Amino acid sequence: xxxxxxxxxxxxxxxxxxxxxxxxxxxxxxxxxxxxxxxxxxxxxxxxxxxxxxxxxxxxxxxxxxxxxxxxxx
Numbered sequence: 492x493x494x495x496x497x498x499x500x501x502x503x504x505x506x507x508x509x510x511x512x513x514x515x516x517x518x519x520x521x522x523x524x525x526x527x528x529x530x531x532x533x534x535x536x537x538x539x540x541x542x543x544x545x546x547x548x549x550x551x552x553x554x555x556x557x558x559x560x561x562x563x564x565x
Contacts, residue, residue: 523551
């Protein structure tokens with residue numbers, strides 16, 4: 492039985508992966524902010540939209556808290 496070890500990533504690959512994850516995280520925070528704002532604007536016309544709005548609010552607060560914590564630690 493042969494086992495193969497994973498090939499370590501180069502510094503360039505690690506930097507590219509980090510840039511990608513930062514971009515994804517930033518876009519998710521912006522998406523949650525947009526959903527939250529839209530739910531606030533449309534709440535009177537569509538009462539059910541408060542449910543995804545509450546989810547977006549919680550995700551936005553959690554994402555920002557994580558971002559500030561990681562920024563403060565590192």
